[in-house]
């Protein structure tokens with residue numbers, strides 16, 4: 010099939026590459042000329058495990074092309090995906106200007122039947138708006154389908170190639186057939202392709218992300234309670250996670266969720282609800298808990314240093330909002346850095362993939378280290394903000410030799426309490442006893 014993907018960011022590039030990988034002919038369009046230039050030359054623009062290899066193969070075998078021209082990009086396409094940004098507007102609602110702008114352009118360019126697919130996360134009713142924007146200038150036949158994307162950064166290729174489910178919102182039989190054929194190679198193991206109306210598909214994506222964010226905030230509140238009651242959240246997590254109705258995944262407490270999706274999607278669903286006079290009470294609490302949780306370690310840090318961080322230096326391991334990505338959007342580490350530097354402390358950070366993005370954002374506000382141990386030199390304490398695998402079993406003698414004091418504040422509960430006691434660290438984590 011001939012496919013065009015408009016918007017070549019995290020979702021667009023993975024979508025385009027994975028569809029090329031199953032033999033389709035894919036053109037990716039983006040307004041960012043620098044990005045298109047790099048991609049055309051075989052330079053990948055995001056870090057995503059496994060992506061580069063299939064990107065290069067499909068580029069070489071001519072199933073993947075890149076252009077800045079929408080009209081060239083869609084000329085031969087039967088299917089057009091919109092993988093455009095939907096950032097929060099000032100009031101928290103999803104800003105549809107990118108999607109509706111492209112829909113408007115498409116209306117002026119279409120000449121024959123095409124299926125236009127919303128892959129972006131968009132509020133209920135967007136498919137109808139896209140339909141109307143195209144129909145303003147194009148009177149021929151076309152279908153607009155909602156096909157929300159559930160991939161997770163860090164495992165995006167696997168998620169796309171072997172999705173738990175594919176959700177397709179359409180009432181058109183013709184579009185349904187096209188979408189079923191397109192996704193057939195991805196669900197050969199029997200995972201469901203769930204067809205529904207557009208509105209339900211649009212809401213499914215928001216409901217999924219909001220439910221997951223709720224799980225995180227719930228566990229973070231349980232962790233806070235553990236700290237006050239002298240319980241251990243790791244034990245509680247295991248205790249509840251073995252109940253099938255609860256499940257083991259997504260129960261890890263920490264310093265809050267970040268990234269480009271959960272914060273904006275929860276906020277957008279709250280906003281959509283308020284527009285139909287519905288107060289989504291649980292989600293308001295989820296957001297509030299998460300805001301506070303990003304700085305959960307800070308009071309302990311301040312207390313340890315007698316409320317005076319001036320002149321202190323902190324090493325931070327992890328800047329990305331989660332491991333295996335270079336994405337720093339809404340990353341808890343950034344909130345901590347702001348708080349520490351505001352108090353007069355210096356920060357030396359290391360992240361395996363995200364330092365370039367933080368340097369672009371913060372310049373020389375903090376130091377960037379060559380490796381995780383260099384970050385520790387002359388630091389008063391280590392703070393762990395992202396659970397990269399390489400931080401899980403570090404060389405503690407190197408930590409001891411480099412840090413001024415044997416102090417670790419761990420926002421991701423990476424280490425065993427008994428082991429830290431034995432090693433003689435002052436160790437504070439989330440929802441567990443402080444080791445002195």
Ligand SMILES: NC(=O)c1ccc[n+]([C@@H]2O[C@H](COP(=O)([O-])OP(=O)(O)OC[C@H]3O[C@@H](n4cnc5c(N)ncnc54)[C@H](O)[C@@H]3O)[C@@H](O)[C@H]2O)c1
Nearest residue numbers: 016017018019020039040041092093094095129130158162
């Ligand atoms: N990142 C994720 O993990 C993820 C997962 C599922 C769903 N989503 C949703 O997918 C959508 C895209 O997210 P993303 O993370 O890929 O965003 P992104 O910012 O990484 O990529 C968007 C791309 O669109 C391009 N663009 C903007 N205007 C354009 C235009 N007029 N024509 C062509 N290209 C244009 C930008 O230059 C950018 O490259 C959002 O709605 C997001 O919520 C994201």
